[in-house]
Amino acid sequence: MTLLELEDLTASYGPVQVLDGVSLSxxxxxxxxxxxxxxxxxxxxxxxxxxxxxxxxxxxxxxRDIRGLRPDQVAALGIAHVPEGRGTLGDLTVRDNLxxxxxxxxxxxxxxxxxxxxxxxxxxxxxxxxxxxxxxxGGEQQMLAxxxxxMSKPRLLLLxxxxxxxxxxxxxxxxxxxxxxxxxxxxxxVVVEQNANLAFTLVDSATVLxxxxxxxxxxxxxxxxxxxxxxxxxxx
Amino acid sequence: xxxxVQLVVDGLSAGSVYAAIALAIVLVHSATGLxxxxxxGMAVLSVYIAWWLTTRGVPLIVALLVSIVxxxxxxxxxxxxxxxxxxxxxxxxxxxxxxxxxxLITGVAGWLWTYNNQQFPSLFSLDTVSFLGVSVSQRSLGTxxxxxxxxxxxxxxxxGTKLGLALRAVANNxxxxxxxxxxxxxxxxxxWGLAAALGAVAGALVAPQLTLTPGMLDNALVxxxxxxxxxxxxxxxxxxxxxxxxxxxxxxxxxxxPFIGYDLKVxxxxxxxxxxxxxxxxxxxxxxxxxxx
Numbered sequence: 455m456t457l458l459e460l461e462d463l464t465a466s467y468g469p470v471q472v473l474d475g476v477s478l479s480x481x482x483x484x485x486x487x488x489x490x491x492x493x494x495x496x497x498x499x500x501x502x503x504x505x506x507x508x509x510x511x512x513x514x515x516x517x518r519d520i521r522g523l524r525p526d527q528v529a530a531l532g533i534a535h536v537p538e539g540r541g542t543l544g545d546l547t548v549r550d551n552l553x554x555x556x557x558x559x560x561x562x563x564x565x566x567x568x569x570x571x572x573x574x575x576x577x578x579x580x581x582x583x584x585x586x587x588x589x590x591x592g593g594e595q596q597m598l599a600x601x602x603x604x605m606s607k608p609r610l611l612l613l614x615x616x617x618x619x620x621x622x623x624x625x626x627x628x629x630x631x632x633x634x635x636x637x638x639x640x641x642x643x644v645v646v647e648q649n650a651n652l653a654f655t656l657v658d659s660a661t662v663l664x665x666x667x668x669x670x671x672x673x674x675x676x677x678x679x680x681x682x683x684x685x686x687x688x689x690x
Numbered sequence: 691x692x693x694x695v696q697l698v699v700d701g702l703s704a705g706s707v708y709a710a711i712a713l714a715i716v717l718v719h720s721a722t723g724l725x726x727x728x729x730x731g732m733a734v735l736s737v738y739i740a741w742w743l744t745t746r747g748v749p750l751i752v753a754l755l756v757s758i759v760x761x762x763x764x765x766x767x768x769x770x771x772x773x774x775x776x777x778x779x780x781x782x783x784x785x786x787x788x789x790x791x792x793x794l795i796t797g798v799a800g801w802l803w804t805y806n807n808q809q810f811p812s813l814f815s816l817d818t819v820s821f822l823g824v825s826v827s828q829r830s831l832g833t834x835x836x837x838x839x840x841x842x843x844x845x846x847x848x849x850g851t852k853l854g855l856a857l858r859a860v861a862n863n864x865x866x867x868x869x870x871x872x873x874x875x876x877x878x879x880x881x882w883g884l885a886a887a888l889g890a891v892a893g894a895l896v897a898p899q900l901t902l903t904p905g906m907l908d909n910a911l912v913x914x915x916x917x918x919x920x921x922x923x924x925x926x927x928x929x930x931x932x933x934x935x936x937x938x939x940x941x942x943x944x945x946x947x948p949f950i951g952y953d954l955k956v957x958x959x960x961x962x963x964x965x966x967x968x969x970x971x972x973x974x975x976x977x978x979x980x981x982x983x
Binding site for chain 1: 852855856858859861862863865866867868869870871872873874924
């Protein structure tokens with residue numbers, strides 16, 4: 455079953471066309487990567503899905519066209535967006551950030567259990583539970599951003615440059631945790647990542663964007679085998 | 691000694707009114723990240739509604755309740771149809787819009803009800819209670835008591851309820867809040883509505899003493915802003931304490947510091963701000979905001 459289907463997505467910021475025909479398909483429990491150079495439209499594609507950018511084309515989630523919905527309506531359908539730059543609530547404590555993540559849920563007991571689950575997954579956060587998010591290190595903030603998204607019990611996670619600005623070992627830890635989430639909770643994912651080596655540890659397939667257009671789609675194994683992908687994204 | 695205590699008590703009472711306006715400003719700031727200069731003007735408009743109803747024979751308490759309901763709706767509408775256009779843009783623009791709104795409301799109130807002073811009935815009696823050689827009017831006590839209750843309720847709302855959590859989240863980062871499913875627009879309307887109601891309460895408390903004019907709260911707004919800066923934008927309790935401090939110190943300075951007197955006492959809160967901010971830039975009770983690059 456297909457969970458998310460993007461068909462011929464277009465978008466522009468003023469006169470600048472940033473998306474010019476992006477298509478993508480995410481199966482249930484699947485994880486799909488988006489590769490491409492800076493400015494190719496990766497972030498905009500995620501923002502189109504979560505309703506923060508107006509687009510043309512079709513965005514079908516779980517059989518329903520969600521194009522034109524507000525971000526909070528999209529979130530209510532079970533799509534959690536971890537934006538570029540993490541988007542944590544800096545003036546709120548770690549615990550309050552997690553509670554905000556669970557805003558739409560009514561099951562007090564389940565929320566408490568899931569906070570414990572997140573703190574177990576990211577032990578660093580457990581030590582900082584009463585700190586303001588702005589006082590955390592970059593890696594801790596990224597973990598908090600992911601944990602906040604998980605608190606909404608999403609069916610689809612949109613992950614934007616989770617490794618940005620992190621030390622390689624920290625980035626690897628974050629991706630290990632996300633892979634663990636994928637395996638244990640079965641959450642489907644769309645992953646935007648500059649570091650394609652890291653992305654391929656998580657995704658089953660990927661699409662390559664060039665100037666706002668899908669130019670190539672394949673499984674991780676196929677893409678890793680292609681010379682031009684290796685040269686452009688995998689460092690040789 | 692008797693004079694000193696009397697001055698302190700009077701200062702607390704005046705400070706309570708600054709505190710109420712300041713709390714409304716903090717509420718809007720907590721929900722939207724903006725300072726609303728029209729907070730006093732919106733409150734005056736509500737007081738006029740209540741006053742107009744009492745002149746039509748409506749009982750005071752009913753008139754006040756109606757004016758509070760009106761102000762909730764008015765605050766929400768101002769957010770939805772005026773401020774919404776500016777909230778995502780430059781915050782400076784939005785602040786200037788609130789100053790424009792203050793001018794507009796003052797003008798409209800003057801046009802509808804003239805600039806003449808109107809007598810506004812008091813909720814509390816002017817009879818005085820005496821203890822320790824100090825006489826305090828029931829009005830002063832009542833005003834202070836209402837403010838303490840409101841402050842506690844606000845603190846409870848922000849720190850102890852899901853609505854408060856949501857309002858703080860929206861103020862901090864509206865986009866991320868929306869990604870977690872928070873209905874940002876509706877929450878902003880709630881924040882503005884609550885703040886306007888708070889302003890209406892403050893206006894009704896102070897109107898009997900100042901008598902009702904379109905510019906009734908202009909001075910109080912200046913003191914309230916001073917209290918907001920002094921107390922720290924993030925702390926309802928801090929803002930109330932700061933407002934009391936300002937009320938008391940300005941009264942004391944007017945009497946005990948000869949060159950200040952009643953003419954210069956308006957400068958006292960600003961001297962206080964200057965000194966405090968040199969030592970504590972986040973205000974007396976505010977939390978330090980750490981920016982990490």
